[in-house]
Amino acid sequence: MPLPQHHAPNPLMRTSALIRLFHSGLMAVAVTGLFAQTTQDSSPAAKPADSEVITLDDFVVTSSKAEGYRATNAISATGIGTKIGDTPLAISVVTGELISDTGLNEVREVLNMVPGVLTNPVNESRAVIRGFTGLIAYRNGQYRRQLMTTWNMDQVEVIKGPAAIFFGAVRPGGIINTVTSKPVFSGNFTDVKVSAGTDSYYKAEVYTNQVVNDKFAYRVGVGGIDTGGSRDFEYLNELYAGISAIYRPTPNQQISVDLEKIDRDRFYLSSYPVRSLVNSKVYLQPGALAAQAGINRLSTTADSANRAYLTTLGYSGTATAANFYPLYDMFAPIDYGTSLSNDARQVQRSYTVDLEYLAKINENLVWQTSLNYAFDNTSGLQPSDGDTRPYADGSVRFRTEFFINIRDSYNVDNKLTWRFDLGPTKHTLQIGQEYQRVRFDRPGYLNPVNQSYNNSPGNSTVSGVPNKYVTYFFPGGSTPVSIVQVFNESGQTFNIDRKSYDALYGYFIADQAKFFDDRLLVLAGARYNSFTNRTKFDKPVSNSSQSAKNGGLANYDIGKGKGGITPQGGFVFKLLPQLGVFATYSESIEPNLAIDADGNASEPIESEALDFGLKADFYDGRLTSTLAYYTIDRANLAYTDTAKQIATGKSPYYIFGNSEASEGFELETNWTPNNNYTLIAGWARTTRAETTKSNNALFVGRRFGAQPENTYNLWNRYTFTEGPVKGLSLGFGFQHNDGTNLSQDPNIRVWLPAFTTYNAMASYNLKLGDRNVKAQLNVKNLTDERYREGADGYFAPARTIYFSLSTRY
DSSP: OOSOOOOOOOGGGSOHHHHHHHHHHHHHHHHHHHHHHHSOOOOTTTSOOGGGOOOGGGGOOOGGGSBTTBOOEESTTTSSOEEGGGSSSOEEEEEHHHHHHHTOOBHHHHHTTSTTEEEETTEEEEEEETTEEEOOEEETTEEESOOOBOTTEEEEEEEESOOHHHHOSOOTTEEEEEEEOOOOSSOOEEEEEEEEETTTEEEEEEEEEEEOSSSEEEEEEEEEEEEOOSSTTOOEEEEEEEEEEEEOSSTTEEEEEEEEEEEEEEEOGGGSOTTOOOBTTTTTOHHHHHHTTTOOTTTOOHHHHHHHHHHHTTOOOSTTSOTTOSBSOTTOSSOTTOOSBSOOEEEEEEEEEEEEEEEEOSSSEEEEEEEEEEEEEEEEEEEESOSSOOOTTSOEEEEEEEEEEEEEEEEEEEEEEEEEEETTEEEEEEEEEEEEEEEEEOOBEEOTTTOOEESSTTOOOOTTSOOOOEEEEOTTTSOOBOHHHHHHHHTOOOOBOEEEEEEEEEEEEEEEEEETTTTEEEEEEEEEEEEEEEEEEEEEESSSTTSGGGTTOEEEEEEOOOOEEEEEEEEEEEEETTEEEEEEEEEEEEOOOOBOTTOOBOOOEEEEEEEEEEEEEETTTTEEEEEEEEEEEEEEEEEEOHHHHHHHSOOOOEEEEEEEEEEEEEEEEEEOSSSSEEEEEEEEEEEEEEEEEOSSGGGBTOBOTTOOSEEEEEEEEEEOOSSTTTTEEEEEEEEEEOOEESOSOTTOOOEEOOEEEEEEEEEEEEEETTEEEEEEEEEESTTOOOOEETTTTEEOOOOEEEEEEEEEO
């Protein structure tokens, strides 16, 4: 890294007096602003120019304000609609039209269009932004656990870097915010779309927009997916329903309601053992087969057996030796379509309710209150341990894992936005408060031998507890088993409930200012966050951090998450009206709620980031581009202190101060030279993504797993507007990822090969009777490339073909 290594000053050590001062400042500014607006003073210094008068529409950004693939505004970065070119952040927006043209059915697929973002084909909720992985997804500005299908999706916004002010405790790489379509007052219409594709894929969706009067409009949507798959037993069934409404009792007030319900049932993809990789010096080697002939496979893993044999060949028996090098083949020995079970199942339920109130107090002031309730339930019964390591003969062993993960969240957000002029400068000041309460419900198995809690019945390994293994299973040769039957034979079941309660409190102040006739645009502010956590068990357990100090058993656990202040400041300076240079410095914190056996609380994970680059907007927005360089330092990660745990006989203990860093470049361009042709292209080069300090020196300097150095994406479309093929559109694009290591672990020398996939589209606007109908054909993974993707090394989807018809009534 060109910049020197350093640790951000710890904001958590600032005094409580500073926190009180911060709170008092928020109150003072709010009261002063409100008081100023109630006076009769009409001084020009406090009144914005007509072009700067705040409106309720400033708080709503939709694809209807974009032109094709070109989005000029985003709401996620600042909480209010702001021109992307005027915001000192790297912002990517995938519009609804681009989502439709490319046939992107999953949010994960949409994110693959964004430079610097990586996804996982079997985990729709986890994304990687600038090297850092996490659940970093929002829906209409509210945190969500699950990202699934692009139902009612208006656009997807990705904000790169720590979103310190407006999103609080987040991973430093950035955040993802999906923006749904809202009712419009422009007229009544109904959109209908039906799709069919390979692998018995069927999808239907209907959205209707109805204007009751000039004060009330609503939008209702329903949809469903029923599909099989290219592999045995694979299926997915999904139902969607949504309704949103806008009520404007007065010209200066707006009440919005949004409800969404998604139910998904599918075959659990972890039943396909496609991560099973073998060493060429072990797999089917006579010596290895002889050495493993007599082992007890109930007690000896394939890892242990393979390692023991490699040691006899002179390879090191230490943990740092390469257990999987030289590799037999990245795509062998188990076929893509092989399954361990015939009835593995995953269930996902996602419900949300949003309520928002906007009040324009006068032309300077708007008050906003947002309430959100969300429910997410991800449950599943799947094979466990069977998809990663085969024995020398190619067989695997596995057991079961049954889990239920229920999340309820409640959000209350309030914000005051004040737009005013101060001399020759223009300001948009925002003062806000956020409260979030989350309850995680995770039923589990209470081990009768040592009273320990296990969150997934079926895979407890405590001696004396029944534990059913399937052994000598040859993928592709043995008959897939009933995982339900294996679980029932395990003797384990749900017999204890664990509930965890998290609370987050946040307060922020931010100012967007314009100087020197709008040539210098500044975004600056700070946020204070605090966290609490408490866990309850309905029965005493031995593996709570409070167990040791309560006679060996406790029915609760406590996380003493500490808070802190995170500042953010940046600017855009217009070298030309069409070209600006930008830079941003920001800090962020993430709650670290663990406490050690002595009751010492973990410090929060702290990050600091620097972005700078260029933003261009030429030819009235027909050519826009952002070039960004970034560097991120993430510090104070906690790793287990195994030595202290062994020495004291107590756990857990941690070593703090571990750190990570990422660095790179991103380039994104959107070009529409005329009304017929449009192109978007992106490039991300991650020059550094590694551990910089660790209690395990072997990890220092090693690249994060599944983090390619270069990724590229391109999509272009040409539309014929005259002649015999008028109404025909053709689209084509590709995605490329460099090869990279699968894991950061030095013991796993597995390489993910580079891949390039191609996608194509053809659509035609035709007349069926008196109705305009759009027929569209999409082909994804045109060349049927077989490749692995994501941190788990799963196979990505094979070639798929979809045909759709859509119309508006």
